[in-house]
Each structure stands twice: as structure tokens, then as C-alpha cells.
Amino acid sequence: MKQPLTTDSPVRTSPIDSRHGDFECFLGFASGRYTRTHGPFWFGVALVLTVLSWIALIPFRETYFGKIITSGWQTNWLCILFTWWCLCILYAKFLKVRVQRRAFDIQGLFPVRTDFVLSPGTSGDVLQRIAQRVARPREYLLFNRVWMALSNLGNIGEVRDVGAVLDSQADNDSSTIDASYTALRALIWTIPVLGFIGTVIGLGTAIGSFTDVIASGDSASGGANTNSIREKLSPVVGGLATAFNTTLVALVAAVGIQLLSTYVFKLEEDLLDDCAKYCNNNITSRLKLTDW
Numbered sequence: 103m104k105q106p107l108t109t110d111s112p113v114r115t116s117p118i119d120s121r122h123g124d125f126e127c128f129l130g131f132a133s134g135r136y137t138r139t140h141g142p143f144w145f146g147v148a149l150v151l152t153v154l155s156w157i158a159l160i161p162f163r164e165t166y167f168g169k170i171i172t173s174g175w176q177t178n179w180l181c182i183l184f185t186w187w188c189l190c191i192l193y194a195k196f197l198k199v200r201v202q203r204r205a206f207d208i209q210g211l212f213p214v215r216t217d218f219v220l221s222p223g224t225s226g227d228v229l230q231r232i233a234q235r236v237a238r239p240r241e242y243l244l245f246n247r248v249w250m251a252l253s254n255l256g257n258i259g260e261v262r263d264v265g266a267v268l269d270s271q272a273d274n275d276s277s278t279i280d281a282s283y284t285a286l287r288a289l290i291w292t293i294p295v296l297g298f299i300g301t302v303i304g305l306g307t308a309i310g311s312f313t314d315v316i317a318s319g320d321s322a323s324g325g326a327n328t329n330s331i332r333e334k335l336s337p338v339v340g341g342l343a344t345a346f347n348t349t350l351v352a353l354v355a356a357v358g359i360q361l362l363s364t365y366v367f368k369l370e371e372d373l374l375d376d377c378a379k380y381c382n383n384n385i386t387s388r389l390k391l392t393d394w
Contacts, residue, residue, distance in 0.1 A: 118208065119237040123201045125194060136243050136275070137198040137370055138282040139191050148186035155182060170347045177300030177348045184289050184296070185355040191286055192359075192366050199369045205244040206376065208235055212384040219390045225252040244377045247271045251385055264389055268381050272374065279370050283363070290359055297352020304345030 121127040126140050134140060156179070162168040171178050211231050212218070220228070229252050232239050239245035250271050251264055258264055 117237045120241040139194040144190040151186040152183045177296045181352050188359045205242045220388045222255045225255045293356045294352045297349045300348025301345045
């Protein structure tokens with residue numbers, strides 16, 4: 103006999119939707135799976151933010167900070183562009199993690215009674231409740247995993263096979279999230295490389311200008327020689343400033359992004375762990391593959 107399914111918690115009437123709270127979907131762009139982001143869209147946002155940063159820096163060009171940024175004009179602004187791109191991606195992923203977390207707010211999908219047993223006969227009722235209370239449940243990490251397990255109960259012979267299905271899906275979810283950081287890791291690697299390129303450019307300028315200083319020292323004498331050397335040293339100092347400032351900007355940006363990336367990645371790892379705990383508590387530990 104089919105076991106009646108009753109819940110001990112109030113039922114939420116309005117279904118949750120993974121597209122509510124997703125900034126990409128709000129603007130009409132296709133959202134990536136789970137916490138994956140739309141890279142080209144966020145690159146456009148980063149480009150706009152870079153232009154706004156350039157405009158905002160105009161009144162402060164003669165300050166210490168302004169001189170650091172403008173001394174390595176080409177590479178520094180590329181670093182700023184990539185930094186904004188990384189920050190936008192991380193912010194989007196942070197919002198997507200919050201959206202995924204809403205799945206745990208839904209109560210009453212599984213009865214809390216100690217005598218409740220999950221079987222092929224009761225799994226259909228659980229899936230129906232999920233479908234009623236969650237719009238697009240397969241777009242949620244948690245509900246997609248639950249759906250994969252419960253929809254295949256009739257074809258699974260042993261409880262350990264259900265655990266194998268959940269473990270396999272957990273590995274797939276982990277791989278999906280890890281792959282979503284590929285572009286971000288490439289950008290984090292690229293930013294300090296741009297700083298080193300700026301260093302090479304600055305040192306090349308300084309060395310080239312220092313050659314002029316040596317030549318002027320050989321061709322002039324006395325006060326004229328001193329004045330000439332001072333004039334020729336200005337590009338040398340400017341080149342050295344470019345060399346060190348571009349490295350400074352790139353390394354500071356890379357370190358900051360790496361720390362933020364680690365924080366967001368930890369949030370996603372915690373999400374995966376909570377999904378695994380949820381499935382163990384509500385599916386594996388309450389499963390019986392003999393219909394009543």
C-alpha cells in the first residue's frame with residue numbers, strides 16, 4: 103500500500119524561481135548553469151566601469167595615486183579592465199550562490215515523522231511537491247540532485263545504488279563549479295603578467311634614455327653638461343617609475359582578486375557540502391526500495 107505523504111511544516115505557496123535574483127536573467131541574458139556566469143556580458147560591464155574609472159581619475163591625476171595609475175598607461179588600464187571583469191564575475195557568482203541557497207528555505211518536502219520511509223511509492227509525491235513549489239527545479243543544485251535520485255528509484259535495485267547515483271551527481275556538480283572558474287583563473291594569471299610587461303616597457307624606456315645621458319655627458323662640459331644631464335635623466339626616472347608602478351598595480355590587483363575568489367569558491371564548496379548533507383538526511387537514511 104502506498105504510504106500517505108503528509109508534512110509537518112507549513113507549505114510555502116509562492117514557488118521559488120532560480121531566475122529571480124539573477125542579474126543576468128533580469129537583463130534578458132541567458133544565465134549559466136548553477137553558478138556559471140555570462141562572461142561576454144560581464145566583460146561589457148567591466149569595460150564601462152573602466153571608462154568610468156578613467157573619467158573619475160581625471161581630477162586626481164597629479165596625486166600620488168593618480169601618478170601610479172597613469173605612469174604605466176597601457177598596461178595599467180588593461181590590468182584595471184581585467185580587475186573589473188574579475189570583480190563582476192565574482193559578484194555575479196556570489197548572487198547566484200544566494201539564489202541556490204534559497205532551495206534550503208523550502209520546508210515540508212520530506213515529512214519529519216520518524217516512521218516515514220522513502221520508497222518508489224512515496225517518491226512521486228515528493229517530486230510533485232517539488233514541482234509545485236519550485237519553478238525550474240532542475241536549475242537548482244539541490245533539487246536537480248534530489249530529482250535525479252528520486253526519479254530513478256523504480257529502476258534501482260539497492261540502497262547503495264542510490265548512494266552511487268548521488269555521489270556521481272555530486273562529482274558532476276563539483277566539476278561544473280570548478281570549470282566555472284577557468285576564465286577567472288586565467289585572468290588572475292594574466293594580470294601580473296601584464297604588470298611584468300609594463301616593467302619591461304619601463305626598464306626599456308629608462309635604459310634607452312640613459313644612453314642619451316651618457317652621450318650628452320661625452321659631448322658637453324661644465325654647467326651646460328650638468329643641465330643637459332638633468333634634462334636627460336628625467337625620462338630615465340620616468341621609465342623606472344613606470345617599471346615599478348605597473349608591477350605594483352598588477353600585484354595588488356591579483357592578490358585582492360585571489361582572496362575574493364577563494365572566499366566565493368569556499369561559499370560554493372559549502373553549498374555542495376550542504377547539498378550532500380541534505381540528500382543523506384532526507385534520501386539515503388530514509389530509503390526503502392520495497393513499495394508498501
